[in-house]
Amino acid sequence: MTADRRKNALKYHEEGRPGKIAVVPTKSVVTAQDLSLAYSPGVAEPCLQIAETPDDVFRYTARGNLVAVVSNGTAVLGLGNIGPLASKPVMEGKAVLFKRFADVDSIDIELDTEDPDKFIEAVALMEPTFGGINLEDIAAPECFIIEQALRERMNIPVMHDDQHGTAIIAAAGLINACHLTGREMKDCKMVVNGAGASALACTALIKAMGVRHENVIVCDRAGPITPGRDNVDQWKSAHAVETSATNLEEALEGADIFLGLSGAGALKPEWVEKMADRPIIFAMANPIPEIMPEDAKAVRPDAIIATGRSDYPNQVNNVLGFPFIFRGALDVQATAINEEMKIAAARAIAELARERVPDEVAAAYGVSHQFGEEYIIPAPFDPRLMEVVSSAVAKAAMESGVAQAPIEDFDAYRFALKVRLNPTTAALTNIYEQAKANPKRMVFAEAEEDVALRAAIQYREFGYGEPILVGRTEKVREKLVELAVDDPDDWVIENSAV
Incomplete structure (x- = not known):
């Protein structure tokens, strides 16, 4: 690590409030009435309801969207056995990624033991608190023993992400x-x-x-x-x-x-x-x-x-998987993450890489991607991962019999996933649906420019109507080929050459 990177990394973790995570209330607590509902005496009512109907814990608490990131620090990144305390920045980072990419709330837990039996007992006793357990940076072969025992003992999803x-x-x-x-x-x-x-x-x-x-x-x-x-x-x-x-x-x-x-x-x-x-x-x-x-x-x-590196094409990056796997598992209250769910996630990720890459990804990376030998794995900032992978995992959980709360309307679920990280998407989607219902011809000037041509391609692919491209015919067709359009000869091009 360079001196600059070390300095920047330490400053990033130290400045402002130390660390990377915080607990934020989801309900208003600004009046005496709010306080009486959030805590005593009002809090007794959901307690009594859950005691009577245990599944109501998902209605009245955050358990259904809460994952524990648990480690003992025995195999941390490339650092080896640095212990639980020194592993905490990594576990906090994992919690940040859960929230940033899939809106899953997460708490890091570092256990001061290398004894598999003590580790298993500690995690198993926390089952009432969490909707899922993400095991992290635990050395082999203990990680195999720990994961297998917890999967057999617990009735919530357990996954060792490093595996x-x-x-x-x-x-x-x-x-x-x-x-x-x-x-x-x-x-x-x-x-x-x-x-x-x-x-x-x-x-x-x-x-x-x-x-x-x-x-x-x-x-x-x-x-x-x-x-x-x-x-x-x-x-x-x-x-x-x-x-x-x-x-x-x-x-x-x-x-x-x-x-x-x-x-x-x-x-x-x-x-x-x-x-x-x-x-x-x-x-x-x-x-x-x-x-x-x-x-x-x-x-x-x-x-x-x-x-595994971000400075070369085709990075095998776990952030493409774990946030969305847990998102799908939590949303159907799955009792496990099984082989069928993992295969469904892999296939969904593979299929997404073959689709046209949205402009948001090009903007994030400063380069245009398209499926091929240097793009066989989607980029982590592809906004479609949330919808595509989570829904595939949820569906596989249902089909394999581990979903306790099956989803009835998958179209509505996929829409909810799409808008979850960006509420403005909901309003925009309504506008897009109206445009699809009334398709129009639209002129795209300067069609030789990437920005204009990409907009025209999306306009057509999303079903909003027929784009009319203005530019030099051969140049526009060349650009269409570069952007991997299947039918470049079928586009309406108005030649602007004089």
Whole structure:
């Protein structure tokens, strides 16, 4: 970390009120009457109602929109075991992301224990308080024990994001990488480097989505994990396969996919050369990946590459997943986050990347994105994630039988998701619906300019009417092609050349 970044980061956390979160009341407390309702004596009434009908806790308290971010600080980012106190800024940050991206209220809880049984007991006893539990930065193998025990014991969603959040985003990217390279998942040969929590969760989910068990070689520091190998725990042994490969280099020969969650520089360029045509390389070690994208491209320009970094294309970023997964789970009062919900999230994210990218994303990143080898995963600031991913998760929860409060009107639910973070969207949506009901022809001058042309494209795609483009015909058509319009020859263009 540079000196400037350290200075800026410390100032960001210190200035004003220290930290990044606060509790804000949702009801008015400005009069004596308000006070008597918020607390004694009025507060007794919802207490009595909940005692009589426990499900009414979702009507009268914040439980249905409240998630605990729980850690013991044993595996924090790339910092290792720094303890619960030092992990607090990360957990507060997670709470900020829950609120910013999905309007989920969150409280960070740091537990001062490395004993899995004590951790499990502490979290399980808090079930009446929270609608969901996000486990964070817990070392393996304890994280497997803790999550499994809590899922079995608690009747609310529990997810270790370091495992499943990474897995869901990686799976979404892999769906699109296979699509672009003409592969079927069931035919892919995959090599996984790293056998920690994230790597094994990624492997399990990708297998659940179609990659065959016998086509996956998982490598740890000692090489490929094979049946009967010494010093292999139960979580690793679940992915053991017979192979003649004795190391990562040999395992990669002819492989379609490299999935790395290991360490910097673990993948050598000369090994990449031995992979199959159009190799798919997900080098997700942070902050330095297993191979830098430019080094991989130097030997295999046909490769599709993803990393965990924001300064390269195709960032595998958990913020694309966990806020919206919990949003959907909370909204149907799901009792768990199951495999069906995770697969639904991965597929929804993958499909969103294939759609035209809205202008808000271009404005946030200063560059125009479109689906292709350098855009297989949506950008985190894509405003459609809230609606698309949350609704897919909620629907999967209902279909898999873990939803206690099924949604009856999904159109209304999707609309509510769309407007939740921006109330003005509700008013604008009504105007848009009126425009759709009365489509008109509209002239777009200066159609050779990106801003005008993008507006015309959205005008047509949203069903508001037929745009008439004014500009030099060939130039406008070239721009339409650049913006990935499917039918550039079918647009009405009034040639302005004289």
